[in-house]
Amino acid sequence: MNQRKVLSLEDRIPKIKEHRKRKANRRLIFLISLFFLLIMLVIYFQSPLSHVNEITVQGNESVPDQLIIDKSGLKKGANIWKLDKKKVIQKLENHEEVKHAKVKIGFPNTVKLQIQEYETIAYVSTGTDFHPILENGLIVKNSLEGAVPVNAPILSNFNEDEILENMARELKELPPEIVNIISEVHYTPKNTDKYHITLFMNDGFEVSATILTFSEKMVHYPSIVSQLDPKVKGVIDMEVGSFFKAYETKE
Structure with a gap:
């Protein structure tokens, strides 16, 4: 019985040695790999790469x-x-x-x-040049050569001040499909309203409005126009309420 136990232990010794050898080999491979990795990093940091x-x-x-x-x-x-x-x-x-x-x-x-x-929401005209107006109300001074991009409203008579910042903010609030039908926005202040503006639309109508309630009122523009005769052009007043006045025509 003792002999049988001794033989069993002897059988296990080669397996233990083999296991230790594989473990030592793995450790050696890891150390060699780490060494070469460090060498490669040193070469990389010293090279043009x-x-x-x-x-x-x-x-x-x-x-x-x-x-x-x-x-x-x-x-x-x-x-x-x-x-x-x-x-x-x-x-x-x-x-x-x-x-x-x-x-x-x-x-x-x-x-x-x-x-x-910053999104460009309109362009300001300065004679022959057009300057982009950003969503933050800033006028970009470098002029554009050629035509103004399609569907970009052109602003006239504005200065780079609080009025323009408010106008830019209101345009930003409008849905793109409404901004796209605005051709021109003119700053036309009154004694009773320093924020008054006049808009000329791509569909031929004119809009009288105030910057303070511009986005709030203009979202209803498509609904208002749908109730008008497209052949009869005039001014849509959105300053206080909303009403339409046709242009005077000769008999």
Whole structure:
């Protein structure tokens, strides 16, 4: 019986040795892999692969790519891991047309600048030039060459002040389908209402309104027009109530 026990133990010894050998091999492989990984990291950080090689811009429509890159302060060849994302975002968001910005690093050496611009809700006319008006009421000074984009209202006689900010805010509140049928908005203040405006619509009607209740009243414009004779044009007064006065015509 004792002999049988001894033989059983002897049978187990090779298996124990094999298990220990496999464990030692796995540990050796892990240490070797870790060593080579550290070597590769050192080589990467010392090589051009860790330097900014490409800067891409996404999400922008009005602001040119190169202008955004210049504003970010990023340069090709800079160490990609020393990049201060918060500082870059702050620089980008200081631009008058940029609402939000994000910075992402793409392996191995690409920096992605994701931009969200303030929405352009109208254009202000200054003679032959047109300047975009952003949703925050800011007039972008760089003029546009060529035609104004389709379905963008043109504002006249406005200055860059509280009146324009309120007008921009009210336009922002309107559904796009109503903004799209506004051709022109003229600032026409009265002694009794410094916020008075006159609108010329794409369907031929004229609207007299006040900025203070503009979005609240204009949402009803399609309903009001549907009750009018499309052949008889005139002024729709939305200052206090809502009533229509046809243009005077000759017999």
